[in-house]
Amino acid sequence: MKRNALSDAALAVALVALVGGGAWLAPQLLKGDAAPDKLPTPACDINAASCRVALPDGGSVELSITPRPIPTLTPLAVTADVSGSSMRALALDLAGVDMDMGPNRAALVPLPDQPERFSGSTQLPICSTGQMLWQATLQLADARGGRHDVAFRFTPDGEACAPEDAAAAAATPAATGAGTAGSKTAVPATDLAPQPTDFTLSSADGPVSLRDFRGKLVLLYFGYTFCPDVCPTALTTLAQAMKQLSPEEKRRVQVIFVSVDPPRDTPQHLKEYLAFFDPAFVGVTGSAAEIAAAARSWGVYYAAQAPDASGRYSIDHSAFTALVASNGKLVMRLPHASTPADIAVRLRALLNQPR
Ligand SMILES: [Cu+2]
Incomplete structure (x- = not known):
């Protein structure tokens, strides 16, 4: 899903993937x-x-x-x-x-x-x-x-940190048995210090609050549209997961993409970009302070890197997807390595819980 215009940036860009490698222990x-x-x-x-x-x-x-x-x-x-x-x-x-x-x-x-x-x-x-x-x-x-x-x-060796290598490494846990509900590759919400809170940000179609989606499951992702690799991969995975749901199930799940790059990601640009993956995805942005507050509350790290000679810059950022319950509470952070099937299984399990 790499966009050609940005492939040179891909060589320099930072890639952040909160993959759930190794054994996690409560x-x-x-x-x-x-x-x-x-x-x-x-x-x-x-x-x-x-x-x-x-x-x-x-x-x-x-x-x-x-x-x-x-x-x-x-x-x-x-x-x-x-x-x-x-x-x-x-x-x-x-x-x-x-x-x-x-x-x-x-x-x-x-x-x-x-x-x-x-x-x-x-x-x-x-x-x-x-x-x-x-x-x-x-x-x-x-x-x-x-x-x-x-x-x-x-200080780790970042030499082997080209996006392709990282994507391959990130794919490894999924290939070795992640994918079932309860898999230890996901970080359970109880391990998180952040305090997930509501936010109101701007979309191309007006203000969007997280609480607008009470009663639905929300898949919340923080990224940016100029991201050469990680964000497109995550959005492709989310789009494929949604395709595995029935129309009735899909109606009860909302993907929200929060830009960590407000200077470049206008609401209209976000909408056009996300439509490429799934027109139902909602993209929101806001002031630098609003984005920082939302990211902090959801445990998302991001940091813009120094621009190159032509002024282009990449942004390091957490690459998990927050799975938010219909009451607005965090269920878990889905690692970047999650497969569409893994996500669909989790969504369906939550959708089928007695309410
Ligand atoms: Cu990204």
Whole structure:
């Protein structure tokens, strides 16, 4: 769905995909009674090698994240080898240091034949042209259940971050079994700190409020029409999902596309752009402050990048679709890798719930 006029921009553009890679674990499973004891960060570059850290009971743990340097939007293998200690590795949490990228915690489980080796898999859910500092926090528990954290900071390798690579990586979770309701590749609403709230923004046909769609399910996506790859892919997926619904079901679902690029996306331009995917999709925009408030409340990150010599710019942005219940509450964030069938199954399950 890449538009030719923008293909050169595609090479430089940032691509953000909140794909649900790796194993997600409800945070409450990991909450101890006391705040974790923070162990000193070792003078070791986790991006370049595995890192060994001394533990308070005299043993040590060696953390490895591969491939190295750590790429974005690529499945990562995580291994924590504990030696001379009764501690267990519980999980690895990946978080943006300067911006909240949402929960991204991979459970680590002992290998059956090597009880001191804990492994799991995860993925950095963003592909950004900008340098972004991440923190990997290894979460450990001692024999009495006390929690100990070790933090490692690194800047991922964005070299392999061309949109095509990212799209392929984003497609991987879907190909390996996402697609059923309840799949762990979706981030459940309970994991979100943001407070989804109503908004009123402008469409080509007048003001649109989220509350106008009470009684319907809403698929809410934040993006921009000059986006070379991620947004067209997401909109194509949503359009295909809608095609899998019956006319009666489709009548009870609304796709809303919120522009994070108000200077370029006029209401009329949004309408024409969205009609290419499905004329029933509604596109809205507003002032920079209105868009920022709506995005923040729905947990959407976006950041315009520096313009090139000809003044063109791309915008990094979250790439999930918020699935909003008929009462306006967030049901879940559908990852970018969701398939049309996955989305249709979820929609139908909600539509068929007794009201
Ligand atoms: Cu986009």
